[in-house]
Each structure stands twice: as C-alpha cells, then as structure tokens.
Amino acid sequence: MSLRLGATRLVGATPSRHVFQHTPLQLSAVATSHLCAFQRRYSSEEVAPAPPLLAKLKGDLKAAMKAKDKARLVVLRSVLAATLNASKTAQPIDTDAKLVALLRKTARTSQDAASEFREAGRTDLAEKEQEQIQILEAYAQEGAGQSASSEEVTAAVEAIISELKAASTSVRAGDVIKRLLLPGGPLEGKDFNKAEMAKIVKNLCA
Structure with a gap:
C-alpha cells in the first residue's frame, strides 16, 4: 500500500505525468497517426498528377505486354x-508538352539509327527502327495540343518584345524566348517548331 501511494505521489509530482500515463502502444499509435496525417498533406500538396499522355503510355505498356507487341x-x-x-x-517530364518533345527527340534518334543501318546494309534493323518511329510519332501527334502557326508565333514574339521595350531599353533574344516558354505563356499547350520560333525571335530582335 505504501509503495503504491509513493508511486502515485511521484507521478503526480512529475510535470510530464501525461506521458507516463500512456502505454508504449498508445504512444506508437499517436506517432503513426501524426505521420499518416503528414504524409496525406505532403501527397496532396506536393505531388502533382501525372500528365494524361504519360498515364496512357503506362496503360498501353500493360496492353502491349499482354499482346506481346515487341516494337x-x-x-x-x-x-x-x-x-x-x-x-x-x-x-521532370510533368506536362504533355514536355512528353511530346521527348517522344519527338526519341523519334529523331531512331531516324538517325535507321539511316546508319541502311548505310550498313542492315535493312532488317532499319525496318525495326522505322516501326518504332511510327509508334513514337503517333503518340506525339496524339499528345500534341493545338498547333500554333508562324503568324501566331510571330504575334506572340512581337507582343513580348513590346512589353520588354516598355520596361527596359534593351531586348535580348534569350529573354524573349524565356518569356514565351514560361508556364502560362502565350504558347503554352500549343504545338510549334522551336527552331522556327527561335529564328523568328532572332530576326525580330536584330
């Protein structure tokens, strides 16, 4: 009886008595609860949804495995x-536009490989590369947004140059291109030839 009274007084006199009143399992459950809540907040705030085209590629991978579509x-x-x-x-490849650019870059690499195989007399390998090129181009076409004509690109470039001139005396081609490609910029979500765009910027900034 005296031992239990002494223990009770000790707990009552300890400032952190609420900690001692929890069992190890209870403390573990509380910690796990806080961790799960943190993970839910992190996943909802930090992890962006995958681009629609990327989700399609992942789904098509499973279908291709079942169909044994090697190419x-x-x-x-x-x-x-x-x-x-x-x-x-x-x-990261976090938009359809970036994924389309990757698909087209991969197609160009395959096109170069196909040319080399033809020169080496390996038409069989060249045909395989050509088959892959067709698949890449089909996906790129599917994921490409609305096309921007040369006139639309030129108008976007001219508008940005006017804005930069109003804010500064010097206009550099690199600054114009950077503004064009910014998220929410005039060409976001549109399919256009970047080499042609750079040429238009260079000519108008000259």
Missing part, C-alpha cells in the same frame, strides 16, 4: 525509363 514494348519502356530518370532531376 511497342521497346518504345514504351524506353520512353517511360527516360521519364523516370527525368523525375529525379530538376527538369
């Missing part, structure tokens, strides 16, 4: 591996 499997695995690698860098 499509090679294409999808290569593109998805590239997007995974990019997600670990400061420039």
